Amino acid sequence: MRFRSLAEMGVLSLWATMGVAYAAPRFTVGNVPSYYQGSFGTASHISIFYDASYLQFRNRSWRLKLMVPYLSVSGLPRGAQLTGGGVARRTGTTQTRSASGLGDIWLSAHYTVYQGSGLLPAVVPYTKVKFGTASVTNGLGTGRNDYEVGMGLDEIIGTRIFPFAHLGYRFVGNPVGGNLRNIWTYDVGSSFIATSRNIFTAMFSGSGSEQPGYAGPADVILAWNYNVTRAGSGFQLYADKGLSNGSANYGVGLGAQVVF
Template identity: 75%
Template sequence: MKLGTASAAQGLGTGRNDYEFGVGLNDNIGTRIFPFAHLAYRIVGNPPGDNLQNIWTYNLGSSFEVTPRNIFTAMFSGAQSEQPGYSGPADLILAWNYNLTSAGSGIQLFVDKGLTNGSPDYGIGLGVQYVFS
């Protein structure tokens, strides 16, 4: 669920909640390769007067444990467009996780290559993950 907390009056969002339901398949090949695939249906919070449509979202990829601290992920991710007549997003994403603790807390650096007009051409990001154990 995504809570619609962005101001619709300021053009920052719809101000409506989105709900997403899906299924994911995760597996492991040996002890270091972890393929995954996810498919979901998103019910889009559609304010009066807008013509947003509900969409399917998906991703497919695999994570590779090089060492217990260094994990790489390659993923294709996409979705239908919420607006009729526009391209939906589709991206190739490469990520590196560095675990600072044995429980999995650490940092992530990722790069993103957009494949459609519905995605940015390129992206880069940095994240932090904390695992409660």
Template identity: 60%
Template sequence: MPHRPVLRSTLFAALLAAGGVCSAQADPALTVGNSLSYFQGKFGTNDTIHYYYDATDIQYGDNDWRVKLTVPYISATGLPAGATLTGGSVVGGTGSTQTRLASGLGDVWLAGHYKVFQGSGLTPSVTPYIKVKFGTASVSSGLGTGKNDYEVGVGLQQIIGSSWFPFANLGYRVVGNPAGYNLRNIGIYQLGASYALSQKNIVTLMYSGSQAMVAGGSAPSDVILAWNYNLTPQGSGFQVYLDKGLSNGSANFGVGIGGQIVF
């Protein structure tokens, strides 16, 4: 099957890094949140694609470990006929002159993180993670491939003084590959820093990228500016962010807003 270039969605990765810098939990806590993201661009095609991602997150954990379930609703307009969304990419539909609307339940994600080393001074904390993308999105509607993805990686977090929180995330994703798609496994990376203006206000600047999922495709590359506002010391609050794509494999721009409650 032919392939279209990559469609990229960062989906509050910066906010997840920023959200914990001033709201560490000594005891396990339940967090429920929702975020709505919008991305727009041609993504290297002849069509302007509008991509919406509405995610509900349920997380349980403390400062050392956490488990998170993400259930998304997705909608895309301007999607080439015959194309399929998968893992933030769009494949198939090459040569099509028609576009369509596709919407419905997306692929559900389950992630687990566990801190194996608490850093101090110039030594960062080390938090390995594992993620599973379940192929729950409709194959007939073009919202997914019906295949699972598996990702492993590690997060590094540092504290400089009382206000700076640099971080880096490195991962490797084994991509589910239906017959005829010829998708590739990819490396994923993020690098950035959060700055606490106060106990409530946190600003994050992050670079995010990955390898291209299809041979010859443009690798996603984005810069993200995010702001978290904590309403409670436990971390309940809201977030907004701006995304600027730096390659043909990314959206031209994206925006997002969300909130969470820590019980």
């Protein structure tokens, strides 16, 4: 389960409406608290609270985003570490610990090289950097940076349906003795505008496993956006169901954003 990407989930539906309706520059400030439970491929029952605050700028071509999360975890096996939104460096120990603090900060940039026309989707290459700001001592991170490059395809069907697909390759920062490997990341789904205020999104998201010998995360996500203003200020609610041993059993999130 990539709980970092789920923190961005509420923005996907927002992009679908704003990317079409507004060419003028826009700033968004948001906060998305979320909660996950599962084994994540370990013998422990792990609970994670992930509270992500973000600042985003977008215009017709660019979307730049800085995300700063607070992280609290319980049931994490001693010696295990969180990384990139999952669990790595799993160990066989039954001893667990709890910890809280600053998570890994993410900076991303998306650039639309082709706006799309008719049956041809918009083409949006992107790059992301995960700064290793989370505590290594407490197991909240690896202390190493990750770098991801990828490509997104965003389509418009009529005026209400917005399919999307993204494929990326992440260069994983490998701490000493970590034996972590680079991974592919992917998601595919669609947003649907039910009314001017209500937007629904369904998405399948996954990646390879950073630690050899374990299953990578795979999740189905359902989200609801409610727009209070025409610009896109409003609320998001989403639910996650893990489909693999590397995912959480379930996750839920409720967030809000202000667009100006």
